[in-house]
Amino acid sequence: MEKIIVRKSLGLNGNIRVDGSKNAILPILAATLLTDEECIIHDVPYLEDVQVMCKLLESLGANVEKTENTLKISVKNIKTCEAPYELISKMRASFLVMGPLLARCNSAKVYMPGGCAIGTRPIDLHLKGFKYLGAEVKSESGYVNAVTEKLTGNDIYLDFPSVGATENIIMAASLAVGETILENAAEEPEIVDLANFLNSMGANIIGAGTKTIRIKGVNKLHKTEHTIIPDRIEAGTYMVLAAATGGNVTIENVVSSHLQPVIAKLREAGAIVEEYDDKIKVVSNGNIKPVDIKTLPYPGFPTDMQAQFMAMLAIAEGTSIIHETIFENRFMHASELSRMGANVKIEGSSAILKGSSKLSGAKVKATDLRAGAALIIEGLIADGETEITEVYHIKRGYANIIEKLQNIGANIHYEE
Secondary structure, X not given: OOEEEEEOOOOOEEEEEOOEOHHHHHHHHHHHHHOOOOEEEEOOOOOHHHHHHHHHHHHHOOEEEEEOOEEEEEOOOOOOOEEOHHHHOOOHHHHHHHHHHHHHHOEEEEEOOOOOOOOOOOOXXXXXXXXXXXXXXXXXXXXXXXXOOOOEOOEEEOOOOOHHHHHHHHHHHOOOEOEEEEEOOOOOHHHHHHHHHHHHOOOEEEOEOEOEEEEEOOOOOOOEEEEOOEOHHHHHHHHHHHHHOOOEEEEEOOOHHHHHHHHHHHHHOOOEEEEOOOEEEEEOOOOXXXXXXXXXXXXXXXXXXXXXXXXXXXXXXXXXXXXXXXXXXXXHHXXXXXXXXXXXXEEOOEEEEEOOOOOEOOEEEOOOHHHHHHXXXXXXXXXXXXXXXXXXXXXXXXXXXXXXXXXXXXXXXXXX
C-alpha cells in the first residue's frame, strides 16, 4: 500500500506553481459533451479525478487526446446516454455529465455519484432544475433516469447555492428552448470559468459569479479553446503550509481575488501575505495566533480550506473555533490530527482547538481529499515521522504535491 512519509520541515523556502483548478476542469470536461466539434483545453491538472472524468467521456463516445497539460476532446457522436456505475461511483463530480447528456440526447441515465465521504451532498437540487427545464426525472435502484422531448427554459430558484446544481443547470439550459433565469445560484470562480467556456462555444450566459444567472438557449455550440483558471484551493493549501512551517514561500499562477477569505485569516493568524498580479508571497515566523472561522458559500471562507487551517491552528497560541456550515461530516480529520497531539474537541458543527506546541508524528490516514492535505501540514510541523495512508484521496486534488514540496525543502516522499 502506497503511503506518504513526512518529517518535520520548518522554514520552507522557494516557489510553487499552482496548477489549473480541479473544481473548474471537471464541469468543463462534462460540458464538452454539448458539442460535436473539438474542444482544446489548456493548463489541465494531472489528477486522478481528471483521469476518471476522461474515461467517463470516452465511455460515452468521446475521443480524448492528451498532450502534457492540454486535452483535445471531440464528441462527434454520443454512443450511449448511460454513464457506467464503475466510473460514476468513484467521483462526485461525475454526475455533472447528466445535464449535458439530457441537453444533447434528450435522455440520460446516471448512477448515484461517489467521492469523498464528507457529507450527503444530495443531488435533489440538480434534479429539481432538470424538472423545471421540462424533463421527466425518476430515481430508482441507485440511478437517475431523465427524459424529455426538448428542454425548455424556465425560472429556477435554488434552495441552497449548490455549485454542482448551478453547473448542471447552466449546461442543460444552454441548449434549451428559450431563457432560463437561475436564482440563488452559486457564485464561485469555477462557475464563471464554466460560463466563459460555454460562451466561447456560442452559449448566451449572463451573470455568472452573481446570484442571478440568465441563460438564453441556443441551437448549437461549436468548437473552442480555453485555459483553466488557477486552483484557489491548491494555492490556499500552500499558503497555509508556508505560514504553519514558518516559511517564506511564493505561490505562482494565482488569482488573489479568489483567495481573499484565506488571505484575511492568514493575516489574522500573524502571517505576512503579499499580493502581486499573478502570485502571492507568504512569510511567517511560525508563531500562529488563534482565529475563528466559519465556512460559507463563496465569497465566504471555503469549506475546502477548513481542514488545512485546523492543522495550522493546532499550534496556535490560544483557542480557535471553526464552524462548519456546508457539510455535516467534514470533521473526520480531527481524530487523525488528535493522534498527532492536536487538542481538538468536536461539538456538533463546531471544532474547538486549544493550541499546543507538542505535536508528534504518528500513523494516520487521509479520510478525504482536504484531510490528506491537512495531515501533510501537520506532519511538517510535528516532531518525528508521520506516515499517511489512503493517499489516493490526496492524488485526487493535488498534482505532483510531493515533488513541489520537496523543491521548497520539505522532507517528504512516497513509500510502498
